[in-house]
Amino acid sequence: MNSGDIWQQFGVATWRAQHARSLPRIVMSICLALVVVTAVLWFSGAITPNIRWSTVGFFLRAEVDENGVLSTTLPIELENDGLASFAITGISAEMPGLRLLPADEAKEEHPVVIVAGGGHGTLEGRIVITDCAAVPHEPQPVSFTYRTWMGSGAAEVTWDSARLTGPAGSLPIAWQRALAGKVCNDAVSPKW
Secondary structure (H helix, E strand, O other): OOHHHHHHHOOHHHHHHHHHHHHHHHHHHHHHHHHHHHHHHHHHOOOOOOEEEEEOOOOOOOEEOOOOOEEEEEEEEEEEOOOOOEEEEEEEEEEOOEEEEOOOHHHOOOOOEEEOOOOEEEEEEEEEEOOHHHOOOOOOOEEEEEEEOOEEEEEEEOOOOEEEEEOOEEEEEOHHHHHHHHHHHHHOOOOO
């Protein structure tokens, strides 16, 4: 009698053979469950927020401070398309001729905006225009930092372009170019 016969006599060999055949099924089930859980967390906005951005440029007005710096305050509408709430903890953009400044608590600007799942929020961004002519014509990204219950992260988004409509049709204009054009025109209008 050898050791294989002893294992078979006590039923250990058949137990090992049955479980060896079911191991691939167990591994596949675990992998499938992980994919489903990850997809649910992703689409709920728990990992990366699902944000719909829009800017309200109609009410922009040029502001020139005592040092001659041209700026404006841009209201940014946030809509949470996910189920999980998120917090925008910072937003900035730097490109030729234009900078979106982070919130300044000394000026009572709110550095954190929390948006509930399926809810709306408003963020105000201070934009300084250093050179009206240098602002790029191609849409530029905006960087933001966020926090969800799963952790913190950073991402970039390129906002939708504005559209100019005329007799020849409709033309897209990059968000930052439309904003700079309005603010720069307001700064040199006869009202000043």
